[in-house]
Amino acid sequence: MPTVRTRFAPSPTGYMHIGGMRTALFNWLWARHNGGQFVLRIDDTDRERNVEDALQPILDAFGWLELDWDEGPEVGGEYGPYFQSQRGDLYTEAVNRLLAAGKAYEDFDPPEVVQADRAAAEQEKQPYLNIRRSLELSEAKRDDLKAQGKPYVIRFLVPRDRSVAIDDHVRGRVEWDCGLISDPVIMRGDGSPLYNFATVVDDAQMKISHVIRAEEHLTNTAVQALLFQALGFDLPEFAHIPFVAAPGSKEKLSKREKQIEKYRKSPQFKKLFDLADRVFPLIGEGDSATLNPVMVAYYEKIGFLPQAVFNGLARLGWSYDDKTENMSREFITENFTLDRVVKSSAGLDPDKLLAYQEYWMGDLPLDEKVNGCLPYLTKAGWITDPVTEDTRSFVTRLVTALGERVKLFSDVLSYDEYFVDDEALAFDEKAFEKRIRKPDEASQLLGEYRGRLATVEPFEAAALDADLHAFVEEKDIKIGQIIHALRVAVTGKPAGPGMFDCLALLGRERCIARIDRALAAC
């Protein structure tokens, strides 16, 4: 088998789409699995869309997931340049070859005419085919029109008397009747190539062995296959993988504003949008309007682990067997094959992604977990930057106490009670009412217990635990009669880590100050 070479060709749009990332991942995986090369090529032929700096976020996303490329921006390679905007000569040369061979033609019909033809065909319920009026023109006439400055485009002359087929790695044999394919424009009047053409020229010149892309490109493949043949190139292998659909739907996950608004309300996606609106403002990253779950950066910024996203993306449309879910990148790379890619579209499932995240978070060593949480605390301004040794050890203790409650790194931001001043601690109104104000004996018990708290030694979880149990026994009460009130008084919240961890974390002074404050608020 010749060297496997795959490629991903993003347009510089200013951000990396999660669905595109999944396509890139499959390409990367196939190349790595086979010890081949993965090429990154920038599709910036649509010049109006091309934006400065629009590439960096895409490269960043690759960096975050550690998908390295062997050729492309920043690294070069022997089949460069890797920006289509710089490959004009290659396209011109290819177009000229087609023109000279009579496999392409200059079309002088203006867009309005073509559109009218198309509308007429639809009216008659017939497939649209170009009328090819320009083909009737004599060479002299064409030269004349050009001399007049009449605009024209180059169209590929589709051989209508045959069919084309590909043997797709995931879809099997797919065949098209060329008599139903209209002549595609392959080059604009200004010499800029269209996608279908540029991609063929590039894939051939870059010796891409496997074109792995989303299913939405399947129809394009007919024209591309024809183009490969017309240009005298061998056909690469194709694998049209299912696209990533919006949660709970079969529709392609879209980046369009209108769709985003729809996703925001969808039950499955809502969770992630809400998270963004809660977390991003705290760390100065805007909100869900600037960073949403269609973008890869969202996952990084909200505190996902790259290995979790890697795992989740790999399982979207691909599986190893009937039970393996949690897989490392090494395992996936080792076992990734095209024949295990499914055919039907795969909806992104935020819950499932979260489940992978929980797994991989659980796999993370404590110090790395702390490292992941720290930036959220500094960005929120809850701790000083740079982080002192004391702060770091405090956060380490907190993260330990929090345990599996920290699923995303940004989850630490749900525990502001460990960072606010005692006077600024907000009591959850409902909880305060239910646990402190309403029960008759709560405030009295709290007052008594406060006295013991002042003298317990050492002020550590185990000793505090023993002491409270002794207190409960002396008073002949149930632990529930005091502990809930204590929790609300000290943390302001009805839920959290183990009570004694909370107390130890806060320290004697702060616990007492907070109990006093709660008592005063009764």
Added chain:
RNA sequence: GCCCCCAUCGUCUAGUGGCCCAGGAUGCAGGAUUCUCAGUCCUGAGACAGGGGUUCAAAUCCCCUUGGGGGUACCA
């Protein structure tokens, strides 16, 4: 309109003619543990779109219907 693709629990999937009255995961419901929440551990509900064939035997093969999706650009 025309062309193409797809069709197993809500979702992601296993299943390549008998191992499947369909397995796993996730989500959901109930229970256990506990000071709460998270977690963990049990338990439960939950799918082969429909109809015809082929075959001793079909979720698996073929056909039709229906449904869903994608493409149809001087976008990528």
